[in-house]
Amino acid sequence: MTHTPTNPDTPFTGSTPSDADRDAQAIANDVVARVLARAGTARAEGGTVHTDHDGDQLDLEERSALRRVVGLSTELEDVTEVEYRQLRLEKVVLVGLYSGGEAAAAEAEVSLRELAALAETAGSQVLDGLLQRRQKPDPGTYLGSGKAAELADVVAAVGADTVIADTELAPSQRRALEDIVKVKVVDRTALILDIFAQHAKSREGKAQVELAQLEYLLPRLRGWGESMSRQAGGQVGSAGAGMGSRGPGETKIELDRRRIRNRMAKLRREIAAMAPARVTKRLERKRHSIPNVAIAGYTNAGKSSLLNALTDAGVLVENALFATLDPTVRRARTDDGRVYTLADTVGFVRHLPHQLVEAFRSTLEEVADAALLLHVVDASHPDPEGQIAAVREVLSEIPGVEDVPEVVVLNKADVADPAVVGRIQRRERRTVVVSAHTGEGIAELKALIADELPRPDVEIDVVVPYSRGDLVHRVHEAGEIDAEEHLADGTRLRGRVDPSLAAELERAAV
Ligand SMILES: Nc1nc2c(ncn2[C@@H]2O[C@H](COP(=O)(O)OP(=O)(O)OP(=O)(O)O)[C@@H](O)[C@H]2O)c(=O)[nH]1
Ligand SMILES: [Mg+2]
Numbered sequence: 001m002t003h004t005p006t007n008p009d010t011p012f013t014g015s016t017p018s019d020a021d022r023d024a025q026a027i028a029n030d031v032v033a034r035v036l037a038r039a040g041t042a043r044a045e046g047g048t049v050h051t052d053h054d055g056d057q058l059d060l061e062e063r064s065a066l067r068r069v070v071g072l073s074t075e076l077e078d079v080t081e082v083e084y085r086q087l088r089l090e091k092v093v094l095v096g097l098y099s100g101g102e103a104a105a106a107e108a109e110v111s112l113r114e115l116a117a118l119a120e121t122a123g124s125q126v127l128d129g130l131l132q133r134r135q136k137p138d139p140g141t142y143l144g145s146g147k148a149a150e151l152a153d154v155v156a157a158v159g160a161d162t163v164i165a166d167t168e169l170a171p172s173q174r175r176a177l178e179d180i181v182k183v184k185v186v187d188r189t190a191l192i193l194d195i196f197a198q199h200a201k202s203r204e205g206k207a208q209v210e211l212a213q214l215e216y217l218l219p220r221l222r223g224w225g226e227s228m229s230r231q232a233g234g235q236v237g238s239a240g241a242g243m244g245s246r247g248p249g250e251t252k253i254e255l256d257r258r259r260i261r262n263r264m265a266k267l268r269r270e271i272a273a274m275a276p277a278r279v280t281k282r283l284e285r286k287r288h289s290i291p292n293v294a295i296a297g298y299t300n301a302g303k304s305s306l307l308n309a310l311t312d313a314g315v316l317v318e319n320a321l322f323a324t325l326d327p328t329v330r331r332a333r334t335d336d337g338r339v340y341t342l343a344d345t346v347g348f349v350r351h352l353p354h355q356l357v358e359a360f361r362s363t364l365e366e367v368a369d370a371a372l373l374l375h376v377v378d379a380s381h382p383d384p385e386g387q388i389a390a391v392r393e394v395l396s397e398i399p400g401v402e403d404v405p406e407v408v409v410l411n412k413a414d415v416a417d418p419a420v421v422g423r424i425q426r427r428e429r430r431t432v433v434v435s436a437h438t439g440e441g442i443a444e445l446k447a448l449i450a451d452e453l454p455r456p457d458v459e460i461d462v463v464v465p466y467s468r469g470d471l472v473h474r475v476h477e478a479g480e481i482d483a484e485e486h487l488a489d490g491t492r493l494r495g496r497v498d499p500s501l502a503a504e505l506e507r508a509a510v
Pocket of ligand 2: 303305
């Protein structure tokens, strides 16, 4: 085995040896050498009297280290393709904590597996995953210094260049842990932000993610600079905070801070300026009384697949987390011909960084406007209830969502355990069991949507002049037509529409 716990009483729970482990073994020597070489460089620099050049080195180290996993940079413009690819080849070790008994351990394991999927989605190779039992996180080093030292051994043995902690680390914890394990440490939040940054396509989505990243980075900026200088200082045996933690370094950090704040202000303005276009579209749909059905749910639950099954939309489906970041809106029709829209939304995840919830608030607020919420659940997942809870937690932060009728759509019925499906059905008020793959339950879901959508309820019998083809079109889209006749002076329509359209028809009628 690649790592032997030094304290057998509370050992790390390592994953079973895999091909990845053996590959890692094969390359371990090489990578360990690289890590040592890096430390050597730092030591050499720390030993010299500080110059502006040192500041640059610090900055270099800081930028590459931050950028390689976090996708963040204090130089906001210059992420190159080459570095982007580098980032995709991270070799990572995952680490998490749990307190309490078997149930807590199982839950932590599901969470760690999800973290592995997230890391892989970000392009990393996961070499190992470790869980530690601990009453609560150590405020200093998250794991406690003994376990952190063990982690350092594991990291060196498998040749990892990054540790990902299954939590949001305080800036000081991350720094302290990094000092011990000697490779870059990132947390779950940074990883999720990184994936969002890779996947955002629209201008608005990109701006939202960048804003969230900067918000995450801002309080961590000082820590990073201090960490590097402290390491360098410590290695040459100097006392105190170490050289480079004040003076030019400090100024640089202040400068970076100001630049980041300016950038954030600019992004906020841009996002605000983009909102009207979306709001206009939404109002347009409203004016035309086209109801919206929002699809929400945990990442990888099958939301896009379901949208495709319902509308043949051809939306990107991927066995990856956060495949969809930019909301897709598609038109659909009930079997009796009423038009509605279906909106695919960003997937949710446990501990979705609050910075992202904030940044995506405007997008999520659209759910509050929906006539119906389809909460898609992967019924074949080991912990569907946990996923349902995580989704509801985020949704509960958005005012108005609680008034939208919700249907729990238990997807992947083709591979789900019927006992689990039954368990959720008993717990949830309204459910429908479907498989986006086999088509099972889709007809039932369509019928349910048709039932749930507001029905036009004002009786009309009007003759619309031929000059107002637009109104006739709208009755076709949003109303129910019993009879349609082409007369000399216009189109006679009998049926039902909603009150606002009825009023417009009344005004236009001959
Ligand atoms: N077996 C099975 N797999 C499904 C079903 N529906 C979706 N999948 C698979 O689940 C994976 C995720 O599907 P998506 O539709 O991309 O999921 P999503 O909820 O849109 O995911 P994100 O956009 O990443 O949040 C894909 O590999 C799909 O092929 C289903 O009914 N049965
Ligand atoms: Mg999707």
